[in-house]
Amino acid sequence: MRSPFAYMPRRGPLQSASPGAAVAYLGALVVVAFLYSSPLVLVAAGAAAALAGMLAGARTAVRAGLRMGLSLALLIVVVNALVVSRGETVLARLGDWPLLGQVDVTAEAIVAGVSAGLRAAVVMVAAAVYSACVDPDRVLRALRPLAGRSALTATLVSRLVPVAAADAARLRDAARLRGPGAAPAGWSPLLRRLLAGSFDRAVDSAATLELRGYALEGRGRARQSSPVGRLRQRLSGRSAEPRSRFDGRFYAVAAAILIAAIAAKLLGADDFHTYPMVRLALGPAAITLSALLVASGLAPLRGVSSWRGDRSSAPRRGSRASLRWFLIHGREGKGTPREGTDAFARATRGPAAAPLPEAPRA
Amino acid sequence: MPDLATRRRAAPALAVEALGYRYPEATRDSLAGVSLEIAPGELVLLAGRSASGKSTLLRAACGLVPHFHGGEINGRVEVAGLDAIATGPGELASVVGYVAQDPETQVVSTTVAAEIGLPLEMRGDSPPTRARAVEEVALALAIPHLLDRTVDSLSGGELQRVALAAALVTRPRLVLLDEPTSQLDPVSGDELIWLLRRLNEEWGVSILLAEHRLERCLAAADRVVAMAEGTIAFDGPPRDFLAWAQDADPVLETPAARLFSLAGIEPLPVGVRDARTTIASMERGAGPPPHSTCFGGAAGAVREPAAEEVQAVRRGSGSSLRQPSLVAKGLWVELMRVDEAHDVLRGLELTVRQGERIALMGRNGAGKSTLLRTAAELVGSVAGKIEVPGGIALLTQNPSDYMVRERVGDELPGDAGLAALRLVGLEHAVDADPRDLSGGERQRLALAIALAGRMGGDELPGLVALDEPTRGMDRARKADLIGLIGDLAERGAGVVVATHDVEFAAEFAERVVLLGDGVVIADGPAKEVLSGGWYFATEVARVLDLPGVVTPEQGAAALEAP
Numbered sequence: 001m002r003s004p005f006a007y008m009p010r011r012g013p014l015q016s017a018s019p020g021a022a023v024a025y026l027g028a029l030v031v032v033a034f035l036y037s038s039p040l041v042l043v044a045a046g047a048a049a050a051l052a053g054m055l056a057g058a059r060t061a062v063r064a065g066l067r068m069g070l071s072l073a074l075l076i077v078v079v080n081a082l083v084v085s086r087g088e089t090v091l092a093r094l095g096d097w098p099l100l101g102q103v104d105v106t107a108e109a110i111v112a113g114v115s116a117g118l119r120a121a122v123v124m125v126a127a128a129v130y131s132a133c134v135d136p137d138r139v140l141r142a143l144r145p146l147a148g149r150s151a152l153t154a155t156l157v158s159r160l161v162p163v164a165a166a167d168a169a170r171l172r173d174a175a176r177l178r179g180p181g182a183a184p185a186g187w188s189p190l191l192r193r194l195l196a197g198s199f200d201r202a203v204d205s206a207a208t209l210e211l212r213g214y215a216l217e218g219r220g221r222a223r224q225s226s227p228v229g230r231l232r233q234r235l236s237g238r239s240a241e242p243r244s245r246f247d248g249r250f251y252a253v254a255a256a257i258l259i260a261a262i263a264a265k266l267l268g269a270d271d272f273h274t275y276p277m278v279r280l281a282l283g284p285a286a287i288t289l290s291a292l293l294v295a296s297g298l299a300p301l302r303g304v305s306s307w308r309g310d311r312s313s314a315p316r317r318g319s320r321a322s323l324r325w326f327l328i329h330g331r332e333g334k335g336t337p338r339e340g341t342d343a344f345a346r347a348t349r350g351p352a353a354a355p356l357p358e359a360p361r362a
Numbered sequence: 363m364p365d366l367a368t369r370r371r372a373a374p375a376l377a378v379e380a381l382g383y384r385y386p387e388a389t390r391d392s393l394a395g396v397s398l399e400i401a402p403g404e405l406v407l408l409a410g411r412s413a414s415g416k417s418t419l420l421r422a423a424c425g426l427v428p429h430f431h432g433g434e435i436n437g438r439v440e441v442a443g444l445d446a447i448a449t450g451p452g453e454l455a456s457v458v459g460y461v462a463q464d465p466e467t468q469v470v471s472t473t474v475a476a477e478i479g480l481p482l483e484m485r486g487d488s489p490p491t492r493a494r495a496v497e498e499v500a501l502a503l504a505i506p507h508l509l510d511r512t513v514d515s516l517s518g519g520e521l522q523r524v525a526l527a528a529a530l531v532t533r534p535r536l537v538l539l540d541e542p543t544s545q546l547d548p549v550s551g552d553e554l555i556w557l558l559r560r561l562n563e564e565w566g567v568s569i570l571l572a573e574h575r576l577e578r579c580l581a582a583a584d585r586v587v588a589m590a591e592g593t594i595a596f597d598g599p600p601r602d603f604l605a606w607a608q609d610a611d612p613v614l615e616t617p618a619a620r621l622f623s624l625a626g627i628e629p630l631p632v633g634v635r636d637a638r639t640t641i642a643s644m645e646r647g648a649g650p651p652p653h654s655t656c657f658g659g660a661a662g663a664v665r666e667p668a669a670e671e672v673q674a675v676r677r678g679s680g681s682s683l684r685q686p687s688l689v690a691k692g693l694w695v696e697l698m699r700v701d702e703a704h705d706v707l708r709g710l711e712l713t714v715r716q717g718e719r720i721a722l723m724g725r726n727g728a729g730k731s732t733l734l735r736t737a738a739e740l741v742g743s744v745a746g747k748i749e750v751p752g753g754i755a756l757l758t759q760n761p762s763d764y765m766v767r768e769r770v771g772d773e774l775p776g777d778a779g780l781a782a783l784r785l786v787g788l789e790h791a792v793d794a795d796p797r798d799l800s801g802g803e804r805q806r807l808a809l810a811i812a813l814a815g816r817m818g819g820d821e822l823p824g825l826v827a828l829d830e831p832t833r834g835m836d837r838a839r840k841a842d843l844i845g846l847i848g849d850l851a852e853r854g855a856g857v858v859v860a861t862h863d864v865e866f867a868a869e870f871a872e873r874v875v876l877l878g879d880g881v882v883i884a885d886g887p888a889k890e891v892l893s894g895g896w897y898f899a900t901e902v903a904r905v906l907d908l909p910g911v912v913t914p915e916q917g918a919a920a921l922e923a924p
Contacts, residue, residue, distance in 0.1 A: 137476035174763035181778025181815020189766035215452030
């Protein structure tokens with residue numbers, strides 16, 4: 001059974017972006033959620049994260065994130081309403097409860113719970129989009145030079161979590177298939193069995209890593225340039241790691257979100273208080289920031305012509321992946337075979353070659 | 363003086379000398395006095411029964427033994443000139459690749475491209491070098507379309523190819539494969555073997571391949587090494603191996619070789635093509651080839667079965683009179699794959715009657731397991747209906763999943779438990795730890811756990827279903843399982859076994875149901891279905907191409923003089 005949050009490779013800008021750019025973009029929305037208490041801004045940040053996920057094709061992850069986030073938000077609202085008795089607008093007096101004492105449900109406590117719950121929901125949705133759209137292998141590769149052992153642990157965990165989930169599902173099925181005359185499986189033996197199985201899996205993964213040469217990693221890195229050298233290469237554009245043309249967009253949007261959020265905060269956009277009475281000021285700064293946040297959710301948009309209704313797996317013409325597509329399918333990317341062949345020929349001809357004739361137009 | 367690289371190229375791909383090994387806390391040696399040499403570019407098949415030391419030898423050749431498993435080792439192992447005992451598996455990774463039986467256990471990355479490129483990344487190769495190597499190995503294995511996929515979205519066959527690609531991407535001198543086809547359907551299994559042969563011929567890579575289903579790969583091998591109790595019992599060409607197995611260990615005989623030995627024809631064939639050539643020469647009246655020593659009949663000895671025999675096969679054994687134990691009518695089942703729901707069963711119609719022994723076959727993903735899981739109510743249907751009037755006991759692919767306690771008697775307490783243990787012949791093991799049982803015994807125990815309490819007296823549930831029970835089994839253990847299946851059917855249960863193993867199906871099944879993309883595409887007597895195709899046909903059927911002839915015994919009868 002596949003997790004709804006599992007990474008799914010797609011050709012969208014968010015998936016193509018480097019992990020740093022994607023984390024900066026989604027992280028900016030999370031920072032806003034922690035900077036602000038205003039429900040309007042929080043709803044806007046959540047909408048931006050959800051919109052970004054939908055445009056990136058991670059609908060299942062967004063739905064699951066929203067479901068979990070809103071469930072958690074509801075739980076926070078209920079707990080806050082029962083535990084906090086501050087506020088002047090008492091909606092219900094529920095008498096003395098064990099441990100809690102006198103329980104008065106106030107409108108202010110409910111609104112405060114809504115604000116905290118929305119914050120949790122924004123974090124959940126952003127995390128769901130991150131999980132479904134950012135390649136964990138690229139994240140680990142980026143982390144490996146900084147912390148090799150931590151990256152090894154993360155490698156094992158990132159592999160073992162879905163495997164353990166699959167093992168648990170299998171054990172659950174086997175428990176259901178036991179005959180009525182067999183001893184019931186029981187939670188404790190099942191858990192013990194799952195842990196033992198996970199240990200075996202970890203040993204298998206460690207053996208595989210050994211065979212792939214993980215022990216050589218330090219020496220391998222030594223053959224590469226130093227961190228300073230790699231930084232210099234990256235700054236000079238000679239980095240061998242593939243970079244996405246969308247990185248700049250996500251960094252810019254992240255910077256815009258953070259600058260706008262800080263500026264709006266200074267201008268009083270977060271004028272929201274819950275106790276002793278609810279006060280929410282919806283000034284121009286708050287409304288402008290909310291609109292900007294919602295608009296930032298459009299960042300993963302590739303462009304109308306290429307994302308709308310095009311479900312073909314063919315790479316775009318001129319892209320690097322189109323070479324492989326051409327080798328397999330005999331044409332390069334989308335478009336007619338003739339157009340594709342011409343585009344491929346143009347892409348592979350040297351600068352000194354004679355120009356190709358234009359394809360006839362209908 | 364030649365440099366190191368030149369010397370390595372000249373060295374054998376694998377040289378093992380007087381190798382002995384014992385696992386930690388084991389009471390006996392797993393390898394004893396093993397000596398073996400594999401020349402560059404050789405494809406060697408490693409044969410032997412379960413627990414004969416095949417996997418341990420492969421682990422020693424890639425450095426996992428003793429570096430990962432520990433234990434006591436003596437002797438010498440050299441891979442392309444590198445001392446495997448002194449050097450760890452990481453150092454050996456550039457000269458040897460290893461592919462294990464279960465591809466699930468040997469992937470550590472999320473995407474296919476990252477998984478294949480990992481060994482190069484560990485070696486410190488630059489990204490452009492990695493990108494080119496990954497692209498080339500993907501093209502060589504015909505998997506470029508998988509590069510952007512996640513590993514958990516792949517089928518078993520695809521995952522096995524990805525594991526092979528990760529083993530080949532460093533261009534190793536030697537590739538070790540431990541039963542790589544045991545979880546694959548016949549189509550994927552055959553494709554993998556011929557892919558190995560092509561890589562062996564084109565890239566010059568040496569291959570050491572451990573397998574139980576010898577008929578699948580014997581024709582592709584240059585040499586066969588047979589192991590028995592940790593020692594090398596035979597080392598020679600495939601044809602000599604068959605002659606040796608005929609006398610020394612008939613369990614290792616291929617079906618075609620058994621057919622020839624029963625019919626008294628020599629030389630024994632190493633593959634279908636070889637057997638057909640011999641038989642064709644007999645039919646032309648040219649007599650057996652010059653190296654043939656005896657001949658069971660006159661020229662034109664292949665006898666078509668009489669029409670009434672074929673009709674008898676088609677009629678079956680009058681099973682329609684028995685009560686149904688499974689009825690599926692217009693059954694549709696939908697499962698989520700990645701982000702979308704897919705129809706796995708599409709209007710499936712099937713009736714299984716009590717006492718029937720049915721092999722449920724089809725390629726990976728055809729819907730075999732889903733059908734059994736739906737019958738056991740682990741999966742719900744979206745349309746149609748499925749009924750199991752007498753109840754079902756289902757044994758899934760991993761028998762160990764059923765064992766959660768440390769004593770057999772604790773898994774199966776009381777009279778119901780004892781009755782189930784008695785049925786599978788394990789009443790003597792009440793006090794044993796399930797982990798101490800052999801593979802076959804664990805399978806029987808899991809079946810007893812599924813059956814316990816579902817039997818009324820000595821009566822069984824209406825349906826007993828087994829999902830891929832022969833993975834990694836040698837022929838001796840399969841024979842035990844066939845006995846158990848026959849016993850269950852005789853006691854009145856309908857027995858359905860989902861399997862990829864056509865030879866096993868030919869031995870136990872009276873009826874074969876072939877699924878394709880969620881529907882029944884063939885349903886009939888085993889003799890008819892398993893002799894009417896190429897991939898889902900036994901080796902004997904492929905050799906003789908006669909309707910109703912699928913086992914060596916039937917084939918030998920057909921080869922008799924008219």
